[in-house]
Amino acid sequence: MDLDLYLRQLEELVNIDSGSKNADGINQVADRLQRWYEELGWNVESIHVGEETGRVLLITNHPSDHYDVMFVGHMDTVFPDGTAVERPFRIEGDNCYGPGVGDMKNGDVAMYHVAANLPKEALDRLNIAMVYNPDEEIGSRYSRDTLDAIGARADYIFVMESAGQNGTRHCFARKGSLGYEIEFHGKAAHSGFMFEVENASSVLEMGNYIVKLMGLASREEDTTVNVGIAGGGTAGNVVADYARLQVEMRFKKDSERDRLKQTVEDMVSGTPYVEGVRTEIVRARESAPFVKTEEAKRYIAHIRGLAEELGIPFAEKDRGGLSDANHLSRCGHAIVLDGMGPHGALDHSEKEYGYIGSVEPCVRLLVRILQELASSK
Numbered sequence: 001m002d003l004d005l006y007l008r009q010l011e012e013l014v015n016i017d018s019g020s021k022n023a024d025g026i027n028q029v030a031d032r033l034q035r036w037y038e039e040l041g042w043n044v045e046s047i048h049v050g051e052e053t054g055r056v057l058l059i060t061n062h063p064s065d066h067y068d069v070m071f072v073g074h075m076d077t078v079f080p081d082g083t084a085v086e087r088p089f090r091i092e093g094d095n096c097y098g099p100g101v102g103d104m105k106n107g108d109v110a111m112y113h114v115a116a117n118l119p120k121e122a123l124d125r126l127n128i129a130m131v132y133n134p135d136e137e138i139g140s141r142y143s144r145d146t147l148d149a150i151g152a153r154a155d156y157i158f159v160m161e162s163a164g165q166n167g168t169r170h171c172f173a174r175k176g177s178l179g180y181e182i183e184f185h186g187k188a189a190h191s192g193f194m195f196e197v198e199n200a201s202s203v204l205e206m207g208n209y210i211v212k213l214m215g216l217a218s219r220e221e222d223t224t225v226n227v228g229i230a231g232g233g234t235a236g237n238v239v240a241d242y243a244r245l246q247v248e249m250r251f252k253k254d255s256e257r258d259r260l261k262q263t264v265e266d267m268v269s270g271t272p273y274v275e276g277v278r279t280e281i282v283r284a285r286e287s288a289p290f291v292k293t294e295e296a297k298r299y300i301a302h303i304r305g306l307a308e309e310l311g312i313p314f315a316e317k318d319r320g321g322l323s324d325a326n327h328l329s330r331c332g333h334a335i336v337l338d339g340m341g342p343h344g345a346l347d348h349s350e351k352e353y354g355y356i357g358s359v360e361p362c363v364r365l366l367v368r369i370l371q372e373l374a375s376s377k
Contacts, residue, residue, distance in 0.1 A: 001116070001117050001363050002113075003359060006109055006110075006359055009036065010089065010096065010101065010109045011089040011098075012032055013032060013105045013108060014084065014088070014100055014101050014105050015084050015098070016028050016029050016084060017077075017079070017080075017083060017085075017099075018075055018077055018100065019076060019077055019079055019137075020076040020077075020135045020137045021052060021053060022076075022081060023053050023134075024054075025054075026054025026055075026076055026134045027055060029105075029132075030046070030054055033057060033059070033075075034046075034059075037059045037112065037130070040112075042059050043059065043062075043063055044057060045059075045060075049134065049135075049142040049146055050142045052135075053135040053138075054135075055134060056133060056134060056146050057130075057131065058129060059115075059129070059130040059131070059132070060128065061115070061127070062127050065153060066153050066155075067127045067128065067129040067150070067153055067154040067155070068154070068155050068156065068373060069156045070128075070129045070150060070154035070334070071111045071130045071131065071157075071158050071160060072133065072147070072159045072160060073107050073111050073133065074104055074134070074137065074140075074324070075105075075108065075134055076133075076134055076135055076137050076138075077099055077100035077137065078137050079100065083099045084098070084099055087099055087350065094355060095353040095355055096354045097352065097353050097354075098352075100352070101344065101353060101354045102343075102345060102346070102347055102352050102353055102354045103161070103162060103347035104162055104341060104344065106162060106341055106342045107161060107162060107341030107344075108132065108160070110341050110342055110363055114366045114367055115128070117363060117367050118367055118371075119371065122367075122371050122373075122374035126370060126373060126374050129150060129154065131147060133147060133324060136324055139287070144327055147324060147331075151328040151332055152332035153332070155335070156299075156335050157329075157334045157337070158366065159323055159325045159328070159338040161323050161338055161340075162343055162344030162345070162347075163339045163340065163341060163343050164345070165317075165343070166343050167342055167355060167358025167359075167361060168312075168313040168314060168315050169316060170314070170316050170337065170338070170339040171317065171318065171319045171323075171325070171338040172292045172300055172316055172337060172339075173290055173291060173319075174289060174319050174323060174325060175250040175251055175318075176251055176290075176322075176326060177249060178248075178251075178257065178260055178261060178285070179247070179248050179283075179284065180246070180247050180264060181283040181284075182244065182279060183279070183280050184202035184205045184209075184278075184279050185279075185280075186199070186201055186239070186240060186241045186243075186276060186277045187199050187200040187239070190237065190238065191236070191238060200274055200276030200277045201239050202232050202233075202277055203232045203233050203243045204240075204277075205243070205277040205279065206243040206245055210245065213225055213227055214226075221251070221256050222251075223249070223250065223251045223252070223260070224249065224251075225247065225249045225260075226247065226248050227245050228248060229244075230243070230245040231243065232244060250320055252289055253289065254289065257288070268280065268281055287322050287327065288329075288330050290325045290326045290329045290338065295335060296336070296337070299337075300316065303337075306365065306372060307365055310365060310368060314365075319338075323338055325338040341362060342355065342358040342359045342362045343355040343358035
């Protein structure tokens with residue numbers, strides 16, 4: 001592969017601000033990708049998913065109702081407008097730096113180089129979809145249905161999030177998540193007359209919730225619970241009539257998700273800790289875990305063998321963070337592999353980087369996987 005071209009293309013994408021709500025910036029990234037693939041002779045379809053974010057790109061070597069392989073990348077980042085000017089793409093030693101370089105514009109460009117380096121024999125036999133998502137960093141809230149509809153028509157899905165440990169460690173299972181915003185409505189009063197007048201402290205109710213919620217964590221099941229935001233009240237001498245918290249829960253098993261959901265629902269619908277406080281869930285979101293199936297385990301062992309033939313180290317590690325693999329693994333019967341991009345680390349920070357030495361092995365392994373799939377058809 002042409003590593004110099006890869007780095008020039010990566011620089012071009014990293015130097016575009018493309019936060020999840022920056023539709024113009026995301027579409028600028030999409031414009032570059034579209035041009036590059038069209039120069040390869042691939043078909044590009046733009047799918048509008050709302051005004052709040054950019055477009056989905058569905059890029060195929062052959063128009064088809066079925067895909068042997070679907071690759072997935074996301075064009076958005078977590079960084080505000082102006083970050084690309086403040087911290088533009090740069091190379092220092094073996095690493096490259098810049099906003100979104102490792103999460104995941106390195107994977108976006110690697111997808112193109114897989115397409116560019118795949119032999120004609122494999123291209124002729126395979127139906128391949130390169131799909132670029134505009135809003136993964138906010139849970140693919142606008143694009144999920146579109147992605148799942150494409151994924152339901154695929155046999156294999158490779159999510160090109162960064163690999164770990166210098167490109168050698170991939171991801172085949174992720175935790176699921178539950179998120180709640182809960183409001184508490186009490187009755188205000190002067191705190192000096194708490195025993196004389198009617199009152200109900202929403203902050204006290206919230207405090208009891210915090211203790212209960214945090215206690216739902218399980219080290220044995222690797223289930224984590226975090227009340228990350230909590231607040232309420234207006235003054236120290238006023239019994240608080242309003243409070244609000246946000247809680248995030250992560251879990252590996254569907255049974256743990258069910259336990260957490262049921263507990264929260266029972267708490268909200270049951271008797272309050274503080275008489276007179278009304279509690280309500282004002283926002284809830286849910287992502288299922290990405291679970292390694294038995295079929296996936298067998299395929300992972302197979303591609304580990306392909307990697308060994310190429311002299312490329314191949315390891316795996318489950319992750320607690322979410323990706324499009326969480327929902328794509330539930331949309332059909334495809335084998336889903338994640339963390340298949342080049343190595344990147346320290347995501348969402350000023351120190352985010354991509355490891356240049358991981359790019360060529362990443363592309364070479366994926367090309368070999370596709371050649372093997374093509375030969376089996």
